[in-house]
Amino acid sequence: MINSESEKSNKAESSELPLAxxxxxxxxxRIECMFAPHKNKKIMLQIKEALIKLAEEGxxxx
Amino acid sequence: xxxxxxxxxxxxxxxTFPDVLVEVNNLITRTDTSASDIAKVINSDIALSTKILKLxxxxxxxxxxxxxxxxxxxVILGFSxxxxxxxxxxxxxxxxxxICGFKSKQFWMFSxxxxxxxxxxxxxxxTGSKDDAYISGLLHDIGVVILNQYFSEEFTAVFTYxxxxxxxxxxxxxxxxxxxxxxIGSIILESWNFPERIINVCNNYSCPDKVPEETMPxxxxxxxxxxxxxxxxxxADNSLPELSNSAMSRLRVVQEDIYPLLKKILSNSKLINCFx
Numbered sequence: 001m002i003n004s005e006s007e008k009s010n011k012a013e014s015s016e017l018p019l020a021x022x023x024x025x026x027x028x029x030r031i032e033c034m035f036a037p038h039k040n041k042k043i044m045l046q047i048k049e050a051l052i053k054l055a056e057e058g059x060x061x062x
Numbered sequence: 063x064x065x066x067x068x069x070x071x072x073x074x075x076x077x078t079f080p081d082v083l084v085e086v087n088n089l090i091t092r093t094d095t096s097a098s099d100i101a102k103v104i105n106s107d108i109a110l111s112t113k114i115l116k117l118x119x120x121x122x123x124x125x126x127x128x129x130x131x132x133x134x135x136x137v138i139l140g141f142s143x144x145x146x147x148x149x150x151x152x153x154x155x156x157x158x159x160x161i162c163g164f165k166s167k168q169f170w171m172f173s174x175x176x177x178x179x180x181x182x183x184x185x186x187x188x189t190g191s192k193d194d195a196y197i198s199g200l201l202h203d204i205g206v207v208i209l210n211q212y213f214s215e216e217f218t219a220v221f222t223y224x225x226x227x228x229x230x231x232x233x234x235x236x237x238x239x240x241x242x243x244x245x246i247g248s249i250i251l252e253s254w255n256f257p258e259r260i261i262n263v264c265n266n267y268s269c270p271d272k273v274p275e276e277t278m279p280x281x282x283x284x285x286x287x288x289x290x291x292x293x294x295x296x297x298a299d300n301s302l303p304e305l306s307n308s309a310m311s312r313l314r315v316v317q318e319d320i321y322p323l324l325k326k327i328l329s330n331s332k333l334i335n336c337f338x
Contacts, residue, residue: 030293034290034291034300034301034302035302036228037228037301037304038302038304041304042307043305043306043307043310044302044304044305046317046320047287047288047291047305047320047324049320049321050320050321050324051291051292051324053321054321054324054325054328059325059328059329060292060328
């Protein structure tokens with residue numbers, strides 16, 4: 001019962017995610033991975049933000 | 063280190079710059095050279111002239127009428143652009159080993175992208191020469207190909223280190239070798255008689271703050287980083303070096319510029335394939 005409740009909750013959460021995210025999860029994962037060594041570096045965070053925006057718009061496909 | 067010196071000296075004997083390009087470079091530096099002088103030299107190499115014309119007529123340039131002669135191409139595009147196209151064709155023919163997933167085509171796509179992005183950054187920031195920007199971007203990592211082809215054991219060790227430590231090839235080279243691909247590239251470009259200013263850019267693009275009075279190393283530094291971030295080709299490692307705040311300030315690129323800049327680069331990226 002607990003499992004199915006939790007499954008339902010996960011399903012609900014994932015259906016609320018923007019389509020661009022679910023479709024391009026690998027792109028967002030790559031961005032996270034690429035910027036992991038640069039936490040707290042202002043300029044790198046600015047570039048990361050720009051890349052995420054491009055990925056959300058579906059422009060960054062790879 | 064003496065082994066390295068001996069080997070690199072042998073490499074410069076083998077990997078010579080083509081006579082046609084040497085001659086073209088000599089002609090470009092003279093003030094009395096005409097388009098037909100350069101065309102005559104390029105036309106002596108049929109394979110090269112055919113490839114140049116194919117590139118000139120590609121969708122990258124998008125001319126409405128076909129350019130049928132090298133002479134006309136020079137008149138329209140200029141000496142330096144045609145010479146840069148010839149260099150682009152030549153470097154892609156340099157042999158490389160298929161080790162550690164290194165793919166020559168992907169590597170050159172990254173290098174050509176860096177050159178084209180550098181040209182765009184010149185325009186955007188109204189700084190520097192677009193011709194220098196392209197050739198510096200194209201050749202900034204030439205040492206990687208030489209390392210891959212002629213120092214394959216070292217390349218494998220460096221690649222493995224970079225993968226397991228999530229760092230760039232350059233960082234790995236500096237940690238485990240007595241030399242690095244920047245030094246190799248510098249020696250090769252010198253043997254090919256490239257001007258000191260281009261060699262300096264290739265030497266300093268990874269740390270542009272060492273030469274704060276110059277803008278071109280900063281342009282290549284950012285172009286290299288943007289191409290890595292946008293995954294335009296593959297520089298042989300998947301990491302992104304930290305970009306310099308000072309390089310951005312030097313070029314007066316502000317936070318608000320980053321998104322439109324990357325978007326513009328991305329929108330033109332399909333045309334890069336014309337160069338491969």
